[in-house]
Amino acid sequence: MGRNTKTNKFIKNIVILGDFIILNILFLICHYVYGGCIYNNDIDPIRSLFIVNMAMAVAQYFFSTIVHLRRSAPEQVLRQVTLLVLAQGIVEYFIAEVVYLYNGYTLPNIMLIIRFTFILYCGIILSRYVERWVIKHYRRSGRNIRKVLFIGSDESVLSIYSYLVDDPSMGYRIVGYYSDKTIENCPDRLNHIGTTKDLDTIITSKTSKPIADDIYCCLPVEDNEKIRKVMRYCNSNVAHFYYIPVISQVFGGTFRLESVGETMVFANHLEPLMKPMNKFIKRLFDIVMSLIVLFFVALLIPFVALIIKIQSPGPVFFSQVRTGLNGHNFNCYKFRSMHVNKDADLVQATENDPRKFAFGNFMRKSNIDELPQFFNVLIGNMSIVGPRPHMLHHTKVYRELIDTYMIRHFVKPGITGWAQVTGFRGETKELWQMKGRVKRDIWYIENWTIWLDLRIIWKTAKQMIVHDKKAY
Secondary structure, rough: OOOHHHHHHHHHHHHHHHHHHHHHHHHHHHHHHHOOOOOOOOHHHHHHHHHHHHHHHHHHHHHHOOOOOOOOHHHHHHHHHHHHHHHHHHHHHHHHHHHHHOOOOOOHHHHHHHHHHHHHHHHHHHHHHHHHHHHHHHHOOOOOEEEEEEEOOHHHOOOHHHHHOOOHHHHHHEEEEOOOOOOOOOOOOOEEEOOOHHHHHHHOOOOOOOOEEEEEEOHHHHHHHHHHHHHHHHOOOOEEEEEEEOHHHHHHOOOOOEEEEEEEEEEOOOOHHHHHHHHHHHHHHHHHHHHHHHHHHHHHHHHHEEEEEOOOOOOOEEEEEEHHHOOOOEEEEEEEEOOOOOOOOOOOOOOOOEEHHHHHHHHHHOOOOHOHHHHHHHHHHEEOOOOOOOEEEHHHHHHHHHHHHHHHHHHOOOOOOOOHHHHOOOOOOOOHHHHHHHHHHHHHHHOHHHHHHHHHHHHHHHHHHHHOOOOO
């Protein structure tokens, strides 16, 4: 365990050193490419180099890398890099201003600093991508890992297990679980090691090596003596103890802690977008981005309209009533990609659907048909990122088959969503496919951040270049 901590610190220090190397390389490149200092020509390059390194040192103190942390999601890494480079740019400007005023020079050119800050941002983002890849393969090879043990048979164990093993870059190795009965629908790789009596024998023995680095205990509250014994074992062996409330077997779902005054309560769903500031950030982002995209869409409309008209008689745009925020209906707009047909509001598009015309098929695969939905975003009945809106017929059918289906309407529907970029896009031939989509939509609602939105947008953009096989 001590080795794990030291290795993580070593990785962090290497990444920080890499940031300084990137900073200095980019500074020298900018200095020679632009034929002078990144501020102006009043001050020598050596002093300028000192300024940018001092600024980076201050920024690293407040916003140093988190790429080495096991539970750092890509959007969290992106947020940290953004704050790091912004802090570096701001501190750099103020240090430069003090130096320039002290020496009686002309004030530094802020536009040159902004240009260098943007170049630095791109450089560090690229380095983080490489660093995450290296760390993932380093941990996948069996180094810098943490051993995890579960105690109990509640289904809550499975959600944590999936989270820990889905991303190899986190470096967790699951030892198995102790329980008096096996977990239903348990993955083959999650081994049932023994009963709680077997565990008690181990933790009461004088073993020199701890059985795990992290122990997740999911025993009923009535077994408080067993829980306390496990806690004491963790404390004396420098292992991390986590308690998972046993509630899924009683209520059939996952509950989360929320504070009401000074009291902690369990809620079945938490929605970050209920907070006014989060709503404001998301809405502002939607308005700005939709205005930019709609400007370019307006330029495309004449060409798209001409091709649609040539290949299929009928309107250029397709409007369909779909289910939106809080279950209210709205008109969703698209470029028409199918011949006019009577089944448009009832039947999903299939891979070799005869209703599609050639250009319509291309638009669907490249997501071009969805571009008019940025108008829906601008007027406020959709968001750029959110659960995809479904036809009224599907809402009527699936709300009866999936008890959590309507939860996805707690937020505005989106042009793209977490389900779409994680393998649950396109036709839902079987019920499990829709259940998987709903599960991911609910996860998005409960874990929203603006950085998660940016990650989803990036994944969607990649799908427009490398076409998703399920896009039809």
